[in-house]
Amino acid sequence: MTEEKKTATTELEENEAPAVHEPKPLKEPIVRIVKREDMKFAQRIAVRLTGIVLALLVSAIVIYAITKYNPITVYETMISGAFGTRTRIWSTVKEMLMLTCIAVGLAPAFRMRFWNIGAEGQVLVGGIVTAGCMIYLKDLPSPVLFAVMFCASMLAGALWAFLPALFKAKWNTNETLFTLMMNYVAIQLTSFAVAKWENPFGSNTVGVINQNTRAGWFPTVLGTQYFLNVVLVLLLTVFMFVYLRYTKHGYEIAVVGESENTARYAGINVGAVIIRTLLLSGAVCGLAGCIAVSGASHTISTSTAGGRGFTAIIVAWLAKFNTFTMLLISLLLAFLDSGAGEIASKCKLNDYASQMIIGIILFFILGSEFFINYRLIFRKSGKEAA
Amino acid sequence: MAETAIALKHVTKTFGSVVANDDVTMEIRKGEILSLLGENGSGKTTLMNMLSGIYYPDGGEIFVDGNKVTIRDPKDAYELGIGMVHQHFKLVDVFTAAENLVIGIDSHKKLNRKEIAESMRWICEKYGFRMDPEKKVYDMSVSEKQTLEIIKVLYRGARILILDEPTAVLTPQETEKLFAVIRNMKEDGKTVIIITHKLHEVLSVSDRVAILRKGAYIDTIETAKADESILTEMMVGEKVELNIERPEVKDKKKRLTIQNLTCYNAEGVKVLDDVSFNVYGGEILGIAGVSGNGQKELLEAIAGLQSAAPEAQIDYFLPDAEEKIPLLGKTPRQIRDLGVHLSFVPEDRLGMGLVGTMGMAENMMLKDYRSGKSFFVGKKHPKELAEKIREELGVVTPGISTPVRRLSGGNVQKVLVGREIAENPTVLMTAYAVRGLDINTSYTIYHLLNEQKMKGVAVIYVGEDLDVLMELCDRILVLCGGKVNGILDGRTAKKEEVGLRMTKLQNDSAPKKKTAKKSEEGAAK
Incomplete structure (x- = not known):
């Protein structure tokens, strides 16, 4: 061995060779996370309920600490805000149906792992087209007008989803950015439509369309003007559930979502499935726009979608793409929303305070999913320390 | 001590x-x-x-x-x-x-x-x-x-x-x-x-x-x-017979011809270079080579999943007719619709051959879910098939609806091979069929392949364990750098020779007519 190499050796040993004979007093990590797959159905429910109870407790503490109000009163106000009167119940239900409808529209795309975050835009263009029909075709017989409205809004939504789908299928572009940007185009289009249909002049709003004739408004059935909303959304919910679970199309969507390679191996035309699925997804979102305009607000503005296109993403995910669960989640979110609005005005709470409560509750609901999938192991205290 | x-x-x-x-x-x-x-x-x-x-x-x-x-x-x-x-x-x-x-x-x-x-x-x-x-x-x-x-x-x-x-x-x-x-x-x-x-x-x-x-x-x-x-x-934990059987080839029938197959991968790199060989029913053709020398592309080209340069030709011969069907340029669905029973056990079992989040039953219908006119998928037949495979191959799973990705590697492979064999193939292609499997499962797979061979199926076995290739296969094709570097008789070939051919191109294997072209390419570089 040459002199130089010897130096290298000693250096190596000095630098690298650790003092192995005096191991540091290392301790077991305080907490470790372990995956679990064995949780029973009842346990899952129990974890979720615990989550909600904890959320209410923490919110109560926060409410009391900040406002000195009695938390029970605040919760009562929330409930009465959402379900206190017939009008309030319907308003909450209307909101829930909107969220469900959009989430149902997102379900096939998400099932295929196509991140359609353009529901906001798809709803808006559906709404614009519906408003246009109501304004220009108000003299048509009612059934024809409705048929035209439904078809046109679905076409518009489908077109809005078709463009990103085509680019994804042909050139594998990123659908997240594309669908997101399509939202802004839709918002600008809405501004244009509002300017064009302004009524009364100078108000910078469209106002209530066909206030006197009620042409193109969903009819009042069984004493409620939201009858058609309920029927349409429930039909869509059932249809989408069956479509995703029991049809050949649904099977193809699941395979493409899991792995494009597997899909190609199985002889599935991946591009065609992407485009077909997004046409459906966009169409349902477009129809949601129609429901929002013709079945609820009877007007169009840039806030017609009002962020529901994004909230629906949360709904779809929390429901794990099960359309019936979406009804429940939507109800929860709609309840929180109207309840929060109520406490903001009734208890003279700042709007942000009520948003905080919503945040706390959502946080605990999401948190319980973590405890359903993972287990924590804590260091056995004292035993090793000695 | x-x-x-x-x-x-x-x-x-x-x-x-x-x-x-x-x-x-x-x-x-x-x-x-x-x-x-x-x-x-x-x-x-x-x-x-x-x-x-x-x-x-x-x-x-x-x-x-x-x-x-x-x-x-x-x-x-x-x-x-x-x-x-x-x-x-x-x-x-x-x-x-x-x-x-x-x-x-x-x-x-x-x-x-x-x-x-x-x-x-x-x-x-x-x-x-x-x-x-x-x-x-x-x-x-x-x-x-x-x-x-x-x-x-x-x-x-x-x-x-x-x-x-x-x-x-x-x-x-x-x-x-x-x-x-x-x-x-x-x-x-x-x-x-x-x-x-x-x-x-x-x-x-x-x-x-x-x-x-x-x-x-x-x-x-x-x-x-x-x-x-x-x-x-x-x-x-028990005595295992360590010999792989290799029944004599009885009735060799030409099933596939691959001619001048050249393929490029997504990056435009040539991965298969002028590959030509025949595949016969009733024999197991082994394909040896260091991983990544064109094995994947070769099988995928036959399966209709990989495009090839225009001069390439892959023809399929129907079992009882002289008629040949060109396969290249067709999608897997078109190949199926022509009545060609091509089974393929790909290397990436959960990423290509199966859908990991689905159960056995749903995976059974991956290739024929389209059958029948109904808008809905038929779930009865896949369920029966899944139960049958579970029983015959001894798949250990809590149930046929348990997601297959939760199964162990060996059971996943049994599900995949079981499905591919259940289709009554005339050509059965397997890529690294026993990778990661335990000894017992490996021998089950060898046995299944031999069974298919005896039925007259043309079996292509892409493997990495040379000992197994030498024991199981009737002929061994060695791939090196995307070229066919010799086709050896499995019964007489020496392990060292196969190993050498895997890493070094031999002169005898390069087709002579292409030599001029190759030197041109060399000059171009």
């Missing part, structure tokens, strides 16, 4: 409901080469990962040099002088060899490239490696990357080296080189633990063999006192 380097006492590790290591108590002696032998899923890697700080044991104690230690992360392991080379390399592609050595070392010293390179050269010389410190990782072959991983572990001062299935990616020649290095390390007083399931390697390189079965420690025996059948019995 040799000193003890590492002692494990009652070490237990569980993942959810799966017990990966159950009360393992064993010793590793200083300066020995210890083989850790066991079937897949027997907990070898998990056990070693606890020594190298990847996992933390749920119970039990670890002693290094007689001291009780707690290994929380790889850094702790290095401080104790334990280093592990994982099966999947952990290198940064765009860095040089020397740079990769020092990543992650927590030191406030200035980075001295010259010093690093010097130490690296010194390690190489001492143990007989060959490695240029300035070479980038993306320019390295698999075997070079592995070498670098070993140097990295040595550079960090490991006295105890753990190698996880190091030979899985190497040719026989490279394996020999690696073993020479391992012996050098032993000379130098290092302790080496090799995780493997290849028996002949165990016998040729190690001093002692420790055997794990289903997470439990069985025993450690001196290699000198062991032979293949003893080890297998300890590993499996």
Whole structure:
């Protein structure tokens, strides 16, 4: 061995060779996370309920600490805000149906792992087209007008989803950015439509369309003007559930979502499935726009979608793409929303305070999913320390 | 009696409901080469990962040099002088060899490239490696990357080296080189633990063999006192017949001809170069080659999943007619619709052959869910088929609707092979059909392939274990650099020759008419 190499050796040993004979007093990590797959159905429910109870407790503490109000009163106000009167119940239900409808529209795309975050835009263009029909075709017989409205809004939504789908299928572009940007185009289009249909002049709003004739408004059935909303959304919910679970199309969507390679191996035309699925997804979102305009607000503005296109993403995910669960989640979110609005005005709470409560509750609901999938192991205290 | 380097006492590790290591108590002696032998899923890697700080044991104690230690992360392991080379390399592609050595070392010293390179050269010389410190990782072959991983572990001062299935990616020649290095390390007083399931390697390189079965420690025996059948019995827990049958080819019928097949991958690199051969019904055609030499593209081209250069031709001959059907340019669906029963067990089982989140039943209909006019999928037939396969092949699963990705590797493969065979194929292509499977399952698969062969099916078997290829296949086609580098008779071929052809192009295999073209290409470069 040459002199130089010897130096290298000693250096190596000095630098690298650790003092192995005096191991540091290392301790077991305080907490470790372990995956679990064995949780029973009842346990899952129990974890979720615990989550909600904890959320209410923490919110109560926060409410009391900040406002000195009695938390029970605040919760009562929330409930009465959402379900206190017939009008309030319907308003909450209307909101829930909107969220469900959009989430149902997102379900096939998400099932295929196509991140359609353009529901906001798809709803808006559906709404614009519906408003246009109501304004220009108000003299048509009612059934024809409705048929035209439904078809046109679905076409518009489908077109809005078709463009990103085509680019994804042909050139594998990123659908997240594309669908997101399509939202802004839709918002600008809405501004244009509002300017064009302004009524009364100078108000910078469209106002209530066909206030006197009620042409193109969903009819009042069984004493409620939201009858058609309920029927349409429930039909869509059932249809989408069956479509995703029991049809050949649904099977193809699941395979493409899991792995494009597997899909190609199985002889599935991946591009065609992407485009077909997004046409459906966009169409349902477009129809949601129609429901929002013709079945609820009877007007169009840039806030017609009002962020529901994004909230629906949360709904779809929390429901794990099960359309019936979406009804429940939507109800929860709609309840929180109207309840929060109520406490903001009734208890003279700042709007942000009520948003905080919503945040706390959502946080605990999401948190319980973590405890359903993972287990924590804590260091056995004292035993090793000695 | 040799000193003890590492002692494990009652070490237990569980993942959810799966017990990966159950009360393992064993010793590793200083300066020995210890083989850790066991079937897949027997907990070898998990056990070693606890020594190298990847996992933390749920119970039990670890002693290094007689001291009780707690290994929380790889850094702790290095401080104790334990280093592990994982099966999947952990290198940064765009860095040089020397740079990769020092990543992650927590030191406030200035980075001295010259010093690093010097130490690296010194390690190489001492143990007989060959490695240029300035070479980038993306320019390295698999075997070079592995070498670098070993140097990295040595550079960090490991006295105890753990190698996880190091030979899985190497040719026989490279394996020999690696073993020479391992012996050098032993000379130098290092302790080496090799995780493997290849028996002949165990016998040729190690001093002692420790055997794990289903997470439990069985025993450690001196290699000198062991032979293949003893080890297998300890590993499996019962006597296993270690001979692969190779029934005589009865009635060879031409089933596929592949002519002038040239393919390019997504990056435009030529992966198959003018490949031509025939496939016959009633024989098993083995395809040997270092992984990534065009095997994947070859099978996918036949299956209709890979496009090819225009002069290529793949023709299929119907069993009872002279008529031939060109396959190239058709999609898998079109090929099916023509009545060609082509079954394909791809390398990526869960990423291509099966849908991991779906159960057995739903996976059964992957290829024929379209049958029937109904808008809805028929679920009755797939369920029956799934039950049948579960019973006949002994698939261990909680139920036919349990997602298949939750099954063990062997069971996943049984599901896939079962489905492909259930289609009554005339051509059955398999890529690395026994990779990662335990001995019993592997022999089940060999048996199934032989059954198909006897039925007159043309079987294509892409494999990596040369011993198996030599025992199972009637003919062996060697791929090297995307070229056919000889087609040998499986009954007479020598292992060394196949190994050589895998790594070095032979003159006799290059088609003569193409020589002129090749030299043109060379000039163009």
